[in-house]
Amino acid sequence: MILHLYFARRFLWTFLSLALTFAVLLGLIDLVDEVQDHPDLQLVEVFEIVLLNMPHANYEIMPLILILASVALFVRLGRSSEIVVVRAAGRSALTGLAGPVTVAGLIGLLAITMFNPIVAASSKRYGDLNNRIAGEGENVLAISDEGLWLRQGVAEGQTVIHAVSASPDLNVLYGATFIDFTRDGDPQTRVTAESARLGDGEWVLQNAKFWDLAGADNPEASAETHETLRIPAALTRDRIIDSFGKPEYIPIWDLPAFINQLESAGFSARRYAVWFQMELAQPIFLIALVVIGAAFTMRHARLANTGTSVLAAVMLGFSLHYVRNFAQVLGENGQIPVALAAWAPPVASLLLALGLFLQREEG
Numbered sequence: 001m002i003l004h005l006y007f008a009r010r011f012l013w014t015f016l017s018l019a020l021t022f023a024v025l026l027g028l029i030d031l032v033d034e035v036q037d038h039p040d041l042q043l044v045e046v047f048e049i050v051l052l053n054m055p056h057a058n059y060e061i062m063p064l065i066l067i068l069a070s071v072a073l074f075v076r077l078g079r080s081s082e083i084v085v086v087r088a089a090g091r092s093a094l095t096g097l098a099g100p101v102t103v104a105g106l107i108g109l110l111a112i113t114m115f116n117p118i119v120a121a122s123s124k125r126y127g128d129l130n131n132r133i134a135g136e137g138e139n140v141l142a143i144s145d146e147g148l149w150l151r152q153g154v155a156e157g158q159t160v161i162h163a164v165s166a167s168p169d170l171n172v173l174y175g176a177t178f179i180d181f182t183r184d185g186d187p188q189t190r191v192t193a194e195s196a197r198l199g200d201g202e203w204v205l206q207n208a209k210f211w212d213l214a215g216a217d218n219p220e221a222s223a224e225t226h227e228t229l230r231i232p233a234a235l236t237r238d239r240i241i242d243s244f245g246k247p248e249y250i251p252i253w254d255l256p257a258f259i260n261q262l263e264s265a266g267f268s269a270r271r272y273a274v275w276f277q278m279e280l281a282q283p284i285f286l287i288a289l290v291v292i293g294a295a296f297t298m299r300h301a302r303l304a305n306t307g308t309s310v311l312a313a314v315m316l317g318f319s320l321h322y323v324r325n326f327a328q329v330l331g332e333n334g335q336i337p338v339a340l341a342a343w344a345p346p347v348a349s350l351l352l353a354l355g356l357f358l359q360r361e362e363g
Contacts, residue, residue, distance in 0.1 A: 007098075007099035022058065051122075053123075070313075101291065112252055162179075177191070187214075208229040210223065270338065281346045323349075
């Protein structure tokens with residue numbers, strides 16, 4: 001137990017040191033980029049943007065920090081001959097992995113239970129702040145049992161859009177209603193359509209009916225029907241998706257209820273389900289990265305080329321991370337099941353790591 005605690009403590013301090021180092025570096029790089037992108041902003045606002053982006057940036061590179069911490073730990077243990085002493089005492093190298101693996105698993109659990117909500121809140125605020133600085137207006141979207149509600153703020157007023165359902169890519173709204181309001185809050189026009197397709201700067205409405213609500217005593221008497229009606233659109237598909245809420249904008253504790261609400265309203269929640277399952281599987285993937293780092297570097301420094309071993313471990317970790325992201329894309333597009341996209345890469349990575357470790361284990 002003392003040996004496990006010793007290795008666990010060494011690994012934890014190594015991880016925290018690397019995490020702090022990367023946080024400072026990423027913050028300085030982001031600060032320079034924001035100053036160049038927004039030269040008219042006050043320094044306080046620039047610092048706010050950088051601080052809001054830091055949790056997400058560090059959350060994204062957590063796998064890299066884990067494998068670097070694993071490699072750094074075992075390289076130091078090999079150079080100090082502590083690995084040799086452990087094996088001479090009758091302990092196998094696999095037993096020496098218990099401490100670092102436990103710490104990696106706990107880091108993964110803390111990341112998805114405590115750090116994930118912080119990342120979600122800061123990322124949402126970061127996106128809203130950037131939209132406000134860019135002058136893109138304010139888009140507020142709500143999902144209810146009645147469908148989708150989208151509000152777009154523009155200089156002339158605002159438009160409220162309601163749809164009973166939408167296509168998976170959010171390019172087409174079904175059962176759509178558009179209501180234009182003036183800046184004083186008075187309704188101007190109302191349009192209903194069987195479907196509304198988002199084109200290049202315009203909505204293309206099919207089987208639409210148009211009411212002029214401004215100053216008309218009987219809008220129904222002057223209502224017009226159109227087989228095809230085109231309405232200018234200030235929105236783009238990407239902005240609608242951003243307003244819809246990226247998966248990383250939603251805390252993991254709220255994701256199950258949000259997924260159920262989307263499905264009840266008739267919208268596809270596949271990308272949110274894939275993200276949710278991948279977050280749950282993240283501790284397994286982090287453990288796999290620690291085992292990979294140990295497989296290549298957990299030996300005496302004289303018995304192997306340290307530089308080559310470190311490079312091989314990091315490159316293999318990057319490759320597995322790429323495969324995991326590729327599986328996420330396949331899962332979001334519906335080409336493979338959600339559970340397979342989320343859990344297969346971490347489990348396969350862990351089995352591969354254990355196989356490499358046992359094959360290279362000398363004890």
